[in-house]
Amino acid sequence: MSNIVVVDNGGGLIKAGLGGERNPAVVIPNCLYRPLSSKKFLHPTTTFSSSTEDLTSAAIRRPIDRGYLINPDLQRDIWSHLFNSVLHVTPSNSSLLLTEPLFTLTSIQRTTDELVFEDFGFSSLVVADSPSLVHLYETSRRPYGLVSQAQCSLVVDCGFSFTHVAPVFQNYTLNYGVKRIDLGGKALTNYLKELVSYRAINVMDETLLMDDVKEKLCFVSLDVERDLQIARGKDNIFRCTYVLPDGVTHTKGFVKDPEVAKRHLALTDGASPSEAAETKKESDQLEVTDRMSERKRLDLTKNEFDLTNERFLVPEMIFQPADLGMNEAGLAECIVRAVNACHHYLHPVLYQSIILTGGSTLFPRFVERLEKDLRPLVPDDYQINITTQEDPILGVWRGGSLLASSPDYESMRITKAEYEELGSARCRRRFFR
Secondary structure (H helix, E strand, O other): OOEEEEEEEOOOEEEEEEOOOOOOOEEEEOOEEEOOOOOOOEOOOOOHHHOOOOOOOOEEEOOEEOOEEOOHHHHHHHHHHHHHHHOOOOHHHEEEEEEOOOOOOHHHHHHHHHHHHHHOOOOEEEEEOHHHHHHHHHHHHOOOOHHHHHOEEEEEEEOOOOEEEEEEEOOEEOHHHOEEEOOOHHHHHHHHHHHHHHHOOOOOOOHHHHHHHHHHHOOOOOOHHHHHHHHHOOOOOOOEEEEOOOOOOOOOOEEOOHHHHOHHHHOOOOOOHHHHHHHHHHHHHHOOHHHHHHHHHHHHHOOEEEEOOHHHHOOHHHHOHHHHOOOOOOHHHHHHHHHHOOOHHHHHHHHOOEEEEOHHHHOOOHHHHHHHHHHHHOOOOOOOOEEEOOOOOOHHHHHHHHHHOOOOHHHHOEEHHHHHHHOHHHHHHHHOO
């Protein structure tokens, strides 16, 4: 068999490499960007969080919107750079395993097939959905676990563009049980930009910067009412400061006092605001005094802003979108609806085999909050067990790598000759469930 190139083509990040490997060869943003210092759009060579250049007010062009391919010309440009300059593969001697969102429109599927076979000339193609690949990876990782023995799981994929809750049975995603929330990492960053712009400083053009703020400082609240009360008080343990890049001494933004930013982690579930004040007092006493001179110097620049309740209100969108005026069910309710759409024999095992994947599940206390929201909605005699992946960003790709090295791969693929003879629509039937 020729080389099998595995591409998890996400709305935020592309994870790409050769089948059979444990990790992708490259993880890069699925976009072109133009920093203020450049007159043309550039290809990212690494993730923006690890980049050293000044990305203040950088413009971004993405080929995928709300999970679906809307700009095939841009995607062709990005893939061309990926295959030729990064992976150094020859498409005509390679097979492609590509991830595609559930319920992709036929017109988009046809456009994707044209890119793969006509523009790049791959010898064959397999299209897979994220939930089935996550399930495959988890069964291989825990061969004696419940997911492997029951061959059944409920995959909760909180990605860049949206959140899907998908029941998987014997490596097949049960499409009739899939539920979707039109919220992902992109919407959370946009909401954070609005909150900070309204309260502190205009950051509406600072998408990459606010992505960094979100990833470093946001967390999931276990008791929103209590935490809002704490945030309104004088002893606010959530307050922390983010320093903006100045383009001279530092080209990246950073958290001013990382230890102060972590004070909320000492707050236990069920703690009252008065106990939170005591937590703040103790953590204040532990602060290192030799930071004072640096803090005063930074304060003089005014090149910074404070965050308080924004830190937990942003991830709260996933759990209670209705509170923010969105006509969407929260994640816990979405899970219950997905389970109820399946045969009742599957209900107990689905609740015991919930698998979290996607970058938006990385917020601290995500699992605890989901368990807390789910418990009142699930019958008392059912157990709830939520598993997080080793690396929620790479889980889908690793499942694809496993599939590429399995004996089943050969029978799943459609060849370039079949595509040319039968066309996209008839070839795609091989991937239908």
